[in-house]
Amino acid sequence: MIRASRHGTAHAACVAQATPAGGARFAWGRGCIYVLASLATLALPVRAQALLPVPSGQPVELADVLLDNNPGELWVRFRFLAPRIGDLAGQIGYDVAAIDMAHLCQILAVPYVETRGITPARVVISMSDRPIEFGTSQPGATQYFEAYRLQDSRCIWEEF
Numbered sequence: 001m002i003r004a005s006r007h008g009t010a011h012a013a014c015v016a017q018a019t020p021a022g023g024a025r026f027a028w029g030r031g032c033i034y035v036l037a038s039l040a041t042l043a044l045p046v047r048a049q050a051l052l053p054v055p056s057g058q059p060v061e062l063a064d065v066l067l068d069n070n071p072g073e074l075w076v077r078f079r080f081l082a083p084r085i086g087d088l089a090g091q092i093g094y095d096v097a098a099i100d101m102a103h104l105c106q107i108l109a110v111p112y113v114e115t116r117g118i119t120p121a122r123v124v125i126s127m128s129d130r131p132i133e134f135g136t137s138q139p140g141a142t143q144y145f146e147a148y149r150l151q152d153s154r155c156i157w158e159e160f
Contacts, residue, residue: 052108054100058084058092060127065112066134073121078109079134082127086142094144101125101146105155113150122158123148 050061059082066077082100085092092100102125109123129142137143148155 052080052104054103056092056096056100058082058097058100060100060104062108063128063131064134067118071122074118075122075124076109076113076118076120077124077126077134078104078112080104080125080127081129081131082144083129085127085129085144091142097127097144098146101127101144102148102155102157105146105148109148110150110153110155114153120150123150123155 052060052062054060061081063079063081066079068075068077082092082097085094085097087093105123105125109125112118113120113123124145124147126143126145128144130138132138132141132143145160147158147160149158150156
């Protein structure tokens with residue numbers, strides 16, 4: 001699995017070579033898909049610009065994008081920080097966050113995969129109230145997840 005950070009760097013258990021100008025290089029091996037993708041084209045160079053507009057108006061920031069072949073097919077995971085999510089009074093609950101996640105899928109995930117020529121089996125949008133390393137849990141943290149398949153440039157909700 002490759003993790004492309006907001007700054008276009010990559011962190012991975014597997015090693016891959018970057019192509020010039022931050023392009024992507026695909027190579028299959030050992031059950032991983034090796035991809036280095038530059039997120040600079042997401043127009044997030046300044047932290048103040050990193051907040052993404054969502055229907056609820058809550059502050060949402062892209063944390064990273066993961067290209068994951070581990071489920072046996074390509075899944076693209078968009079991980080967001082949304083510090084106001086939770087079940088307490090005054091926080092953004094799952095019902096509202098689900099609308100925000102569908103919106104983020106449409107405005108961010110669809111253009112991302114189309115401009116890179118990626119054809120994922122699923123797109124997963126997740127929100128966390130704090131930074132959490134992928135694949136781990138953190139006591140007291142709130143995380144919400146939704147999965148979509150892309151069809152005709154639209155996000156179609158998929159039950160996990």
